[in-house]
Every structure is written in structure tokens, then in C-alpha cells.
Amino acid sequence: xxxxxxxxxxxxxxxxxxxxxxxxxxxxxxxxxxxxxxxxxxxxxxxxxxxxxxxxxxxxxxxxxxxxxxxxxxxxxxxxxxxxxxxxxxxxxxxxxxxxxxxxxxxxxxxxxxxxxxxxxxxxxxxxxxxxxxxxxxxxxxxxxxxxxxxxxxxxxxxxxxxxxxxxxxxxxxxxxxxxxxxxxxxxxxxxxxxxxxxxxxxxxxxxxxxxxxxxxxxxxxxxxxxxxxxxxxxxxxxxxxxxxxxxxxxxxxxxxxxxxxxxxxxxxx
Ligand SMILES: Nc1ncnc2c1ncn2[C@@H]1O[C@H](COP(=O)(O)OP(=O)(O)O)[C@@H](O)[C@H]1O
Ligand SMILES: [Mg+2]
Numbered sequence: 001x002x003x004x005x006x007x008x009x010x011x012x013x014x015x016x017x018x019x020x021x022x023x024x025x026x027x028x029x030x031x032x033x034x035x036x037x038x039x040x041x042x043x044x045x046x047x048x049x050x051x052x053x054x055x056x057x058x059x060x061x062x063x064x065x066x067x068x069x070x071x072x073x074x075x076x077x078x079x080x081x082x083x084x085x086x087x088x089x090x091x092x093x094x095x096x097x098x099x100x101x102x103x104x105x106x107x108x109x110x111x112x113x114x115x116x117x118x119x120x121x122x123x124x125x126x127x128x129x130x131x132x133x134x135x136x137x138x139x140x141x142x143x144x145x146x147x148x149x150x151x152x153x154x155x156x157x158x159x160x161x162x163x164x165x166x167x168x169x170x171x172x173x174x175x176x177x178x179x180x181x182x183x184x185x186x187x188x189x190x191x192x193x194x195x196x197x198x199x200x201x202x203x204x205x206x207x208x209x210x211x212x213x214x215x216x217x218x219x220x221x222x223x224x225x226x227x228x229x230x231x232x233x234x235x236x237x238x239x240x241x242x243x244x245x246x247x248x249x250x251x252x253x254x255x256x257x258x259x260x261x262x263x264x265x266x267x268x269x270x
Contacts, residue, residue, distance in 0.1 A: 001029045001030065001031075002029070002030045002066065003027040003028060003029055003030065003063065003066075004028050004029065004030045004031075004032075004064065004065055004158065004159050004192035004194075005026075005027065005028040005051060005062075005063070005064055005159070005192075005194065006026075006027050006028075006061075006062070006063040007024050007025055007026050007027075007047075007060065007061075007062055008025050008060055008061040008062075008063075009023050009024070009025055009059070009060040009061070010023070010024045010025070010050070010057065010059065010060030010061070010062060011023055011024070011058075011059040011060055012024075012043075012046060012050065012055070012057070012058070012059070019215060020043045020046055020215055021043055021046065021047070021215045022214075022215040022216065023060075023216075024060070024215060024216060024217065025060075025217075026210055026217045026220070028192065028194060028208075028210070029192075029207075029208070030065075030158075030190070030192050031189055031190050031191070031192055032192060032193075032207040032208055033181065033185055033192075033193045033195070033205070033206050033207050034192070034193070034194050034195070034206060034207060034208045034209070034210065035194075035195045035196075035197060035202060035203040035206040035208070035209045035210070036194060036195070036196045036197070036210050036212055037197060037198065037200075037203055037209050037210065037211050037212065037226070037238065038198060038211065038212030038213060038236070038238075039198055039213070039236065039237035039238060040198055042198075042212045042213055042214075043212060043215060044163070044164075044196045044197075044198075044212060045163055045164075045196070047196070047212075048083060048161050048163045048196055050062060050069075051064060051069075051077075051081065051161065052077065052078055052081055052083065053069055053074045053077065053078065057069060064077045064080070064081060064159065065077070065080055065158050065159065079108070079155075080157055080158040080159060081157055081158070081159045081160075081161065082104075082152035082153070082155050082157040082159070082160050082161070083152070083160075083161040083162075083163060084145065084148045084149055084152050084160070084161070084162050084163070084165045085148075085163050085164070085165065086163060086164040086165065086167055086168055087168060088141045088142075088144035088145045088148065088168060088169070089136075089144070091144065091145070091148040092136040092144050092147065092148070095135060095136075096132065096133050096134060096135055097123065097128055097131045097132050097133070097134050097139075097147050098116075098119050098123070098132040098133065100136075100147050100148075100151055101118075101119045101122060101123060101147065101150050101151045101154055102115055102119060103151065104151050104152070104154060104155050105118060105119075105154055105155070108155060118154050119132070119154070120132075121154075122150035122151070122153050122154045123147075123150055125150060125153065125180070125183065125184075125187075126146035126147065126149055126150045126180050127146070127176075127180075128143060128146055128147055128150060131143065131147075140172075140173060141168060141169045141170070141173050142169050142170070142172060142173025142174070142176045142177065143173075143176075145165055145166065145169060145173065145177055146176060146177065146180060148165075149162075149165070149177070149180055153184070157191070158190075158191065158192060159191070159192045159193075159194065160184075160191060160192070160193045160194070161193075161194045161195075161196065162177075162181075162193070162194070162195045162196065162197075163196045164196060164197055164198075164199075165177060165195070166178070166197075166199065166202060167197065167198075167199060174199075174201065174202075178201075178202065178205065181193065181195070181205070182205065198238065200227060200238065200239060200240060200241035200242075200244075201241050201242060203223060203226070203227060203241070204223050204227060204241055204243075204261055204262070205223070205261075206222075206223055207222075208220060208221070208222065209221060209222070209223060209225075209226045209227075211226060211232070211236055211238075213235075213236045213237070218235075218236060219232060223261070224259065227240065227241055227244055228240075228244060228259055230248075242263070243260050243261065243262060243263055243265075243266050246266060247259070247260060247266065257269050257270065
């Protein structure tokens, strides 16, 4: 399987600080939903910025979809990577939902006549088709992030990066985004999704989780390998997912139930 992202011996530091990333190497396979998991300040957003060349790479190599990140390839790479960031209010650029989705298309010089169809298609994908004329102030955080995802997807990227895209949302908003991710994975099996988070409940549906700590990937594995490994989570300053916490409390109280990946499954097992 080919890689969508490859870091080779990347060392990065801000100004005169000690290196944040040190000799960092890892791969993310094409067509997967991968989660980069690390505590606050572990360098996740720095990695996202390095991938799209927003920070200077001085030591090591980065490849995105087999293209080496350098001056020659940077535009090609940026055209194939879309990022949704944390703050729903900072991402909303248009004055209405349809303007917002159109914004990226205009930047890519998509013909005006083709836009309505593209806008409707992606607004529908994130269940925002009835809000095309709505202004940002009329939308919840989750709805704004869904519009941001629609705008990103309309650009037809090979790689979608979600950098803490749900961390400012309430549980309902988080659930909405996770549902959109599930739909994307079904409909676009070739698109790679990298979710960057310190929040476990997103990691639980991943194909692969990479744990970042002290400038290194300390562990790569499936959700089962990682989210139920209490020692690993503690060592890396991560909190276990809700269902794992509940299960632990039950085990501590003598109620033996199997590993569960969702609240629904837990309820079912009970
Ligand atoms: N522009 C910057 N200049 C100096 N230090 C920075 C800058 N951006 C981030 N940092 C520091 O680098 C570390 C990692 O930041 P970041 O990549 O944002 O982590 P994360 O996204 O995992 O929370 C933090 O300690 C942060 O304070
Ligand atoms: Mg961050």
C-alpha cells in the first residue's frame, strides 16, 4: 500500500527553542482514516503546517502523495490537501453557506456555471443543503464546521486534514462531524483523511492511530491496540475514551463486560 504522507527524519524547532520534533519518521497509508493523537502542545498542528509548507522544513524530508515537499512541488501539494481547523468562526469566510463553499472553488478558477451543482452536491453530503442562503450567525458550531468540510471537499483533495476540527463543538456537533466522516469513508474510499486530535472519541473509529509524544511517534496501532492500553495513555498524557472509562469503573465494581467501541455497543452488552 502506498503512502499519502511520509515523514523522513524531520527535525523542527521554533526559533531558539529546543527541537519540538526530533528525527521524526512516520507513514500514513493512502485511503485510510488515520488519527494523529497527542496531548496539547505535542506538536500536532506544527506537523499539519509542515505538511502544507506553512512552516520552513530545514531538516529531513516530507512526501505528500509521492511528491517531495519542496519549492517546485509546493503548489501541487497545496492543491491536493484541504485542512479544516479548530475554530468554526475563523473558518467561515463567505457571507452565506453557498458563498463560503464557493470561495475555494473561485480560488481554483472553477467556472461560474459549474459552481451551483458542486455547491449543492457537497452541502447535501454534510446535510446543509437547506441552509445555502443562511448567514454564519444563524448556524451552530457543528453546522459551521460541516460547511468548512463541504468547502474543503469541493476542492476534491487527495488528503483531508482535520486539525482538532471538533474540539470546540458540543457533543451533538462532534457526533455530526463523526457522521460526516463515516459517510466520506464510505463514498470516497480513495480519499485519505488525517484527523489530528487529543480527543479519544474521534480516534475510536480510525483505521490506524499514531501516538505523538516528545517529538516522536511512540506507537502506531489500531484503536483496540491503543485506546484500551491504559498504561500507554497515561504515559502519553491522554485520557481514555468515555466508553473505556465507563467499562473500567464497571470492572472495578466487579461487573465483567467485553471491550466496547461505542456507547450503543456498551448499552447493548449491558
Ligand atoms: N509560532 C510559534 N512560535 C513558537 N512556539 C510555537 C509556535 N507555535 C507553536 N509553538 C509551540 O510549539 C509547541 C507545539 O505546538 P502545536 O504544534 O500547536 O501543538 P498541538 O497542536 O499538539 O497542541 C507548543 O509548545 C507551542 O507553544
Ligand atoms: Mg493544535
